[in-house]
Amino acid sequence: MNTNKALSGKTILITRPREQAEVLSSLIREAGGNPLVFPAVEIMPPNDSARLNELMARLQNFDLAIFISPTAVKHGWESITSAGGWPKNLPVAAIGQASARALTELGFKNIIVPTSQSDSEALLAMPELLEVTGKRIVIFRGEGGRELLAQTLSQRGALVEYAECYRRAKPDADFGTLLQQQGKPSAIVLTSREILANFRELVGNAWPQIKVLPVFVPHERIAAACTEAGMDSVQISHGGDAGMTQAMIKFFQP
Numbered sequence: 001m002n003t004n005k006a007l008s009g010k011t012i013l014i015t016r017p018r019e020q021a022e023v024l025s026s027l028i029r030e031a032g033g034n035p036l037v038f039p040a041v042e043i044m045p046p047n048d049s050a051r052l053n054e055l056m057a058r059l060q061n062f063d064l065a066i067f068i069s070p071t072a073v074k075h076g077w078e079s080i081t082s083a084g085g086w087p088k089n090l091p092v093a094a095i096g097q098a099s100a101r102a103l104t105e106l107g108f109k110n111i112i113v114p115t116s117q118s119d120s121e122a123l124l125a126m127p128e129l130l131e132v133t134g135k136r137i138v139i140f141r142g143e144g145g146r147e148l149l150a151q152t153l154s155q156r157g158a159l160v161e162y163a164e165c166y167r168r169a170k171p172d173a174d175f176g177t178l179l180q181q182q183g184k185p186s187a188i189v190l191t192s193r194e195i196l197a198n199f200r201e202l203v204g205n206a207w208p209q210i211k212v213l214p215v216f217v218p219h220e221r222i223a224a225a226c227t228e229a230g231m232d233s234v235q236i237s238h239g240g241d242a243g244m245t246q247a248m249i250k251f252f253q254p
Contacts, residue, residue, distance in 0.1 A: 005032030006249040013185040015040040015195050017168075020071060024189065027245040036185060038178055040199040041168045041192075043071055046143060048164070055163050056083035059090070061136060062161075064112075066093045066123070066149070068141040073102040075165040076140035095123055098240050117238060119219060120149040133157030143167040170198045179206060187248060188215045193225045200229060214251060216244055 011034045014021045018039050025035035046052055056079050059065075067073045073094075080086055092108050094100040096118020100111045112129070114122035123129060137153055140163045150160045188210070190196050203210050214233040217223050218240075226234045237247035 006253050007031040007033030010034065010186040010248075010252055011036050011182065012248065013038055013188045015189060015199050016191055017041050017043050017071070019043060019074070024241040024244060027241055028248070031245060031249055033186075033248070036178075036182055038173065038175065038202075039171055040173075040195045040202055042171045043075070043142075044167050044169050046164050046167050052079055052163060052165055053083065055138065055161060056080060059083065059138065060087035062087075062090060062138045063135040064091050064093060064128075064132075064137045066095070066137065066139045067099050067103060068095050068139065068145070068149075070098050070102040071142065071166060072140040073099055073106070076163060077106060079163070079165050091128075093123060093126075093128070095119065096240070117219075118240070120146060120152075124149065124152050129153065130156070135159070137161075138163050140165055168194060170201070173202055175202045175204065175206060184209060185213065186252075188213055189244065190215055190217050190222060190226060193222055196222065196225055196229060216247055216251075218244065 007028060012028050014024060014035055014037045016024070016037075016039060018037055021035070021037045021039075025037060028035040059080065067076060091110070091112065092103060093112035094103055097113065097115075098118065100113040103111055112123075112126055114126060116122050132153055134157060136159045138161050139150060143164045143166070150162070153160050190199065200207060211229070211231045212233070214235055215226055215231050216235045216237055217226060218237060220236060223234045223236050235247055235251055237244045239246070
């Protein structure tokens, strides 16, 4: 894959949490590029672990579990195993293919997952989530975030609870030092509006020279936020990390 090394000489700044950057970094290197990981969000334990533990103790009472992200899979699974493991016959759903792959690696099968886009809207359109009156649904996620999924399922008659198994925090990082050491990157990857907001703060006075760089995002909502922030070249890509890499190759090919 990507044997033409189309990203040769390109430094791609990845702003994801470090634990989420490995696959994309590998694909960029495979295409000849230089991935530079500068997390604008770091993953921390939840503030209310007692609440999470209480919910895990009655996980068997739910009719469906939904995982928002690979991070939710990773940290949710830590809490699940500590509480005694996954209840038999509890169906599982995932927002997108990356989360589904993380669940597959844990041995899950028959995962409810959209094949088009990786967002709440696509999952809510799945037949399995249309008729949920009276069903008890648990959503594994970080603290905060979009409410659309829970709100819509509640409107459809479901009883929804959150298993908030981690929280996001802005790192104490020095972007100025990174620029001095590495030089200005060729492009930026931004995968959430929260990451964008943190990144802009971390960039500080360097924002005018950063906002002119091409930025690659996985969703229209994030693209709109980047445009609103004044970023000049916003590229939307679908298809997870592979799709993101292919979008970069297409953009930089002469």
